[in-house]
Amino acid sequence: MSFVYLRVSKNFMNDTICYKIQNAYMLPYEKAIDEKAMDYYEKNNEIIASSRIYFICKLRLNGFIIKRLSKPEVLYIGETFDKKNRFSPHKKLLKATTIVKKNEILAVYFLHIRFSYFGLNQFQNNPLDIFNEIKDIYNKTSIRLVERLFIKLFNPVLNDKHNDENVLEDNLVKKKLIDNFIQYVNLDVGMNDNIFNFIGGRRNESQDLYTFDLTNNEMTFGHPLIE
Numbered sequence: 001m002s003f004v005y006l007r008v009s010k011n012f013m014n015d016t017i018c019y020k021i022q023n024a025y026m027l028p029y030e031k032a033i034d035e036k037a038m039d040y041y042e043k044n045n046e047i048i049a050s051s052r053i054y055f056i057c058k059l060r061l062n063g064f065i066i067k068r069l070s071k072p073e074v075l076y077i078g079e080t081f082d083k084k085n086r087f088s089p090h091k092k093l094l095k096a097t098t099i100v101k102k103n104e105i106l107a108v109y110f111l112h113i114r115f116s117y118f119g120l121n122q123f124q125n126n127p128l129d130i131f132n133e134i135k136d137i138y139n140k141t142s143i144r145l146v147e148r149l150f151i152k153l154f155n156p157v158l159n160d161k162h163n164d165e166n167v168l169e170d171n172l173v174k175k176k177l178i179d180n181f182i183q184y185v186n187l188d189v190g191m192n193d194n195i196f197n198f199i200g201g202r203r204n205e206s207q208d209l210y211t212f213d214l215t216n217n218e219m220t221f222g223h224p225l226i227e
Helices: 034-042 046-050 089-098 127-135 139-153 169-177
Strands: 002-009 012-030 053-060 073-079 104-118 182-188 209-213 217-223
Touching: 012 046, 034 046, 046 104, 053 089, 053 139, 073 089, 073 139, 089 104, 127 139, 139 169, 139 182, 139 209
Parallel strands: none
Antiparallel strands: 002 012, 002 182, 012 104, 053 073, 053 104, 182 209, 209 217
């Protein structure tokens, strides 16, 4: 399981907002681009139905007799509120087919995220509205924040926007987080199963926890601390 933490820094405490990747579901590329199949999965699979963020990944087939899948390399990170119609015309998904080798497969991972909050909220500008935006996992602001933070970590080759290491210059991060005195962003990307252990970009395979410091743009390893 994985977590995205947003920690509010105050002199006397740090509030923590957590977007937890409760679960994930993998669909082969062929299923994702089939509108009838996607319609069925969205209506009958709880994870896919609740998912708003997805990863397009490539996996390598290892072994001669017994085939095993490698860890998924993240090629693209996106968000969608219309899964049935999103993937059949998806230009990035089509482009991904041109960079996979014969012993590799494409898959779309649908992430199921749960929100948790610890502490006291003290946002400065319209505090209730801002807090509700961030905590609502079906709200576009919340989803796009989490999407951009994952892009900053994995640096997927097919993401043209937000794909750099400068979190401080992201307008959405600045407006919703920095301007409301959120100092740290903590990402937990650890997953138990090998085929859900995402790799790529700045992800260190031996580390699951990452901290972005929004005061100096540094990224370090480790768990959020309550000061």
